[in-house]
Structure formats: C-alpha cells, structure tokens
Amino acid sequence: MKLKLVPARTGATWVKLGMQTYAKQPLALTGLFFMFMALMSVATMVPLVGLPIAMTVLPAITLGLMAATLEATQGKFPMPLLLLSGLRAGPVKLRAMLSLGAMYAAGFMCAMGVSYVVDGGGFANMYLGGHVPDKDLMASGAFMAAMWTFIGLHLPLSLLFWHAPALVYWHDLTPGKAMFFSIVACFRNFWALTVFALVWMAVMVAMVLGITALSSLLGSPGLAGTLLFPGLMLVASMFFTSLYFTFRDSFEADSPLEEPRP
Template sequence: MNVRTLPARHGLLWLIAGWRLLRRYPRQMTSITLVYFLVVLIVNLIPFIGPFLLPLALPMLTALLGNACRALDHDQPLTQDILSAGLEAQRTNLLRLGGLHLLGSVILLFASQPLMIELNPDQSKAAEQLADLLSHLGLFLLLASPVVMAFWFAPLLASWHGVSAVKALFFSFVASWRNWRAFTVYGLVILGIGIALPGAVIVIASFFMPSIAGVLAMFARMALVLLLGPVLVSSIYISYRDVFSEAAVANE
C-alpha cells in the first residue's frame, strides 16, 4: 500500500479542506456530526457497559463517517447504500478493530493512573498545580499518541480495502509516523483555535460586558463545537485521502 509523506503544511490544509466541505454542504455535515456526537453520548451514558461499548463501536462509526464525507466530497447523495458501504462486508474486521481499541483504551487508562493528580484548593499553590497539570497532560498525550496513530486510518483501511485489523493498525501507525510533521501542525492549529477563540471572547466581554461574560463564553464554545466539529470529523477522511491518495482512487 502506497503511503505518501507530506509536508507539515498539510496539517493546516486538512482543516481548510474540511472547512470548505462544510461550506459546500453545511446542513449535511452539521447533521452527521451532531448525530455522531449524539450516538457517542448515548452509548457512553449506558450504565456499566457504555464506556466499554463505545470503543467497540468507534471503528464502525468512523467508517460510516468516512463514507458520508467521501460521498459529499464527490457530490453524491447520502443514501443508505452509500453510508453503509463496506460496513457489512467488513463487519468482522471492524469489530476486531473495536476489540483492539477497547484493549488499547484499557491499557492506556491503567498506564496513565500515576499521572492523575488531586487539585488542592489552596490558591497559593495554584501556579505549582498548573505546572504539574500541564506536565502530566503532556505525558498523557505522549502515552496516547501511539494509540491515536494506530487507529487514525485503521477503520477506513479495514472498511474500504478489506485490510485485516492488525495490518490496518500497522499501516495506520506507519502512515501517521511518516507524516508526524503534518499531524503536529494539525494538532497545534486545533489547540490554538480551541483555546484562542473562547479566550478572546471572554477577554473582550470582560472589558465591555462583564455581567454576561460567562453567557457569551458558553455561546462561543457552542458555536465552536458546531463549526469545528464537522471540520474535525471530515479531516479524518481528508487526511486519509491525502496520505493514501492513490489507494483511495484505485478503490473508487
């Protein structure tokens, strides 16, 4: 399978392409994103088994989202046949991926337990606690990165190309590793947008309308979810299309 190694700027280009797809199909992209978030929320709220069911279901949900984004990218209608393409034929592969995802999540959970810290209400130690929190967050991201890299492309590889679960994880990890520069830019831009926009709203509101600063901040976060959510959802497909371009074209 041919994997392209892309320049760092492609991390930003994936988000721009996702924004353009949202602008072309705002209703469809917003709808599928909200349905995805709703399904994730409902499954996660199922008592006792919800947190275990979610990792099992995520590969199939990701493949379904990939089908939707690919169809819209090619100006095709979102029919049931298009949305479910590959899901039935590769159900076993996707369920195996889900099982491996659950296993990876459990291992990551136990491995990150030493990084959990208890916050102290003592304001005099706020700076020290913030430094500890950031350092522990950095270590957690370092631990989580291999899991994210292995599962980023894996559902689409399994669903669209019939690659076995283990091989899909391997190819996904290699592709992500070879494009670490683009993914670094991708993550930094998302982090910057997620922090900068709500922060700017809070600062401006605090100067001019301090009484409703909290309300405006809440609306800013909601708007960010509605705008950034579809972009992030589509960026999985777009990064796949970019990195595995020849394979994707051959399959279509």
C-alpha cells in the same frame, strides 16, 4: 495501495479542505457529528459495559464520518445511514471493524487503568465522568502525572488506529495490516500531522478568544458561555470532516475511493 510522503505544509491544507468541505454540506455534516456524539454518550451511560461498547464501535463510527466527507466532496448529500457504513459493508468488514474496535477498547481501558493506578482515579473520573475537578486536585502532582501517563499511552494507540478503519473499509486490509500501515504512514507524515494538529489548536484558541472578545465588546459576559459550546461543536465538526483528507493524501489508491455496496 502505496504509502505517500507529503510535505509539512499539507497539514494546513488538510485543515482548509476540512473547512471548505464542511461549508458545502454544513447541516448534514453537523447533524452526523451530533448523531455521533449522541451514540457515544448513550453507549457510555450503560452501567459497566457502556464504556467498552462505546470504544469498540468508535473506529467504525469515525469511519462513517469520513465516508460522509467523501460524499460531500462528490457533491452529494450525506445521509444518516453513512454513519454506520463501517458496520454495513458486509460480514467480512464487519468482523474486521469489530476486531479493530475491540483492540482499541482494550488499549484505551489499559491506558485509563494505568492512569487510575497513578493518582487513585482522579484523572479517570474527570475524563470519563465529564465533571470539572476542584483546583486542588488539578494542581496535585499525582493528577498531572496521571494525565501525562494517559496521554503518553494513548498517543501511540491513536496513531495505530488513525488510518486503520479507512484501510479496512476502502483497501480491504486485515486489522493487523491496517494498524501497521496506519502507524507507519503517521510516522512518515509526522510533520504534516504535527502542522495539522497545531493549526486546529490555533483555530480553537482563535474561536475562544473571538467569542470572549465579542462578549466583552457587547458588555454581556453571559454571551461567552452561551456561544462557547456551539462554537466548540462547530470546530469539532470541521475537525472530523478534515480527517478524511489526512487518509486520502497518505495513501495512493489503485482506484478512486467509493462507497462499498452492503
């Protein structure tokens, strides 16, 4: 396994491949994404331990979506059990995945805890509770400081774990080595990932503007509210489909990637 350096324009290619692959199996990939969202939502509902549990299994479940994308690229229909691929690949990989998850959960909770200290919990309650804060709170300096503090702490955490579950799963690396190679690969392909993020932001904005314009043309303001949520979920499904390609093109595998036998 070797690191690969790709040009910045590859970021746009990743977006295109994500959309094209999603179009091959839209029902299966959408269903798996909604299962992923449901699992995370149900886990976070458990008092006290729900959020740490959800963050612990997040890397493994995200890996499941990448495994489903691999199946779709091979012309296969991704089955629901693929979502649990990272937890079904044998005891060694299960321990590695749970170790990754525990470290991610610890980092996430620390970042959220620091933001809580900054503004007394306003941003944390909004982020974790899913409710929209009032305008005065959002306009406050403390809220903005807490938000940027969390983003500043969570961004390097995300880079550490961007490729780590896939490296554990497909390349049999230990959690520590997987995190190291993940952040190194992200920095080596920084501009490609930047283009990747910017193109997805543009897709999201274009989708929102398109729905808003359509509702205005039809003279139905309520239509925008009706279509916005499914539109956002569609884009999110395609985004998670494209994550596999950011991994595939950042590393040179010794052999073709395939599903490990449980």
